[in-house]
C-alpha cells in the first residue's frame with residue numbers, strides 16, 4: 001500500500017500554488033500554479049508524471065481554480081477523491097498572537113484568521129478563500145493551517161516590540177511578527193542536519209531572498225530576530241516592496257505629496273523595491289539590465305546589497321558567534337553574485353566565500369565557504385510545501 005499523501009495549498013490574492021506529495025519521502029506526485037485568478041484570462045500550469053500542462057481559461061475565483069486543478073489531476077489519471085489523502089495543508093500568512101502552531105482548522109480557527117486579517121489584508125483573505133474551497137471539495141479530510149508567523153512567535157520583546165507608546169501597541173497588537181517562518185524553520189533545520197550539528201546549540205543566520213525577502217537570526221535553535229515586522233513590508237529591499245524606510249516618509253507622502261493611505265500602500269508594496277528603483281522586480285531582468293549598462297539597475301543592486309550587509313552586520317553582532325549562514329529562495333539559491341557581494345571582505349569576521357564552490361549550481365544543500373572560514377556558509381534550497389506537508393501529517397497523526 002502506498003503511503004498517505006498531503007495536498008498543500010498556498011492561496012495568494014490572485015494566485016494559487018498546490019502540490020500533492022508524500023511527506024516522509026518528499027516525493028511529489030503533482031504540483032501546479034494558477035495565476036491571474038479573477039482576471040479575464042487565468043493561466044494554470046500543472047506538472048505531473050514528468051509532463052507539464054499549461055492552459056489559459058477563465059477562473060473567476062479560487063473555488064473554480066481548485067476545481068480546475070482537480071480536473072487536471074483526473075486527466076492525468078489521479079482521482080483525488082480516491083487517493084489516500086491524510087490532510088490538506090494550508091499556508092496561512094498571519095496567525096496573530098494566538099495561532100502559531102500547525103492547527104486543525106475548525107470554525108473557531110477560521111474566525112480567528114479572519115479577525116487578524118487587518119494585519120495581513122493582502123494575504124489572509126485569499127488564504128481563507130483557499131481553505132473554504134478545499135473544505136467544500138474535501139469535506140472528510142482534515143484541513144491544517146501552518147502559519148508564516150509561527151516560527152517567530154517566541155521572538156524576545158527586545159526585537160519584537162516597536163518603540164512606540166505601549167498602550168497603543170498593546171491595544172492594537174502592534175508588534176513585529178515576522179514572516180516566511182516556514183522557510184526559515186525548514187532551512188535552519190536542514191542546514192544543521194546537513195552539517196551534522198545539533199540544532200539546539202547552533203547559531204545561524206538565514207537569508208531568504210525571493211520576491212519577498214527576509215533574514216533571521218537564530219541563537220541555540222531559537223529565533224531571536226528577523227527583518228520583517230508587523231507586516232511583510234519591513235526589512236530588506238524586495239522585488240516590489242521597499243523594506244525599511246523612515247516612517248516620517250509616510251507622513252510626508254500623505255501631508256505634503258497628498259497621497260491617500262491606499263495610494264501609499266500601493267506605492268510601498270507594489271511600486272517600490274527593485275521595481276521602483278529600476279522598473280523591474282525580477283532579479284534576472286535586473287541582472288540583464290546591469291550587464292547592458294543600465295545605471296538605475298546598478299544602483300538598485302547596490303541598494304539591495306547594502307541593505308543585506310547592514311542586516312548581516314546587525315545579526316553577526318547580535319549573535320556574537322555565528323556557526324552557519326544559509327542563503328535560500330530564488331535569488332539566494334541562484335544568484336552567486338549576491339551571495340559573494342553581500343559577504344565580501346568579511347574575512348576579519350571569520351567569513352570567507354570560496355568562489356569556485358559559490359559558482360556550483362544544484363538542488364541540494366552545499367557549502368560555499370572556504371574550509372578555514374569560521375562561519376560555514378551554505379546554499380540550502382527551501383521547500384515550504386514539504387515543511388507544511390510534514391507538519392500537517394504530524395498533527396493529524398498525533
Ligand code: ADP
Pocket residue numbers: 209210211212239281282283284285329330331334335
Ligand atoms: P517567491 O516564492 O517569493 O515568488 P522565489 O523564491 O521564487 O520567490 O524567487 C523569485 C526571484 O528569484 C525572482 O526575482 C527571480 O528573478 C529570482 N531568480 C530565479 N532564478 C534566478 C537565477 N537563476 N538568477 C537570479 N535570480 C533568479
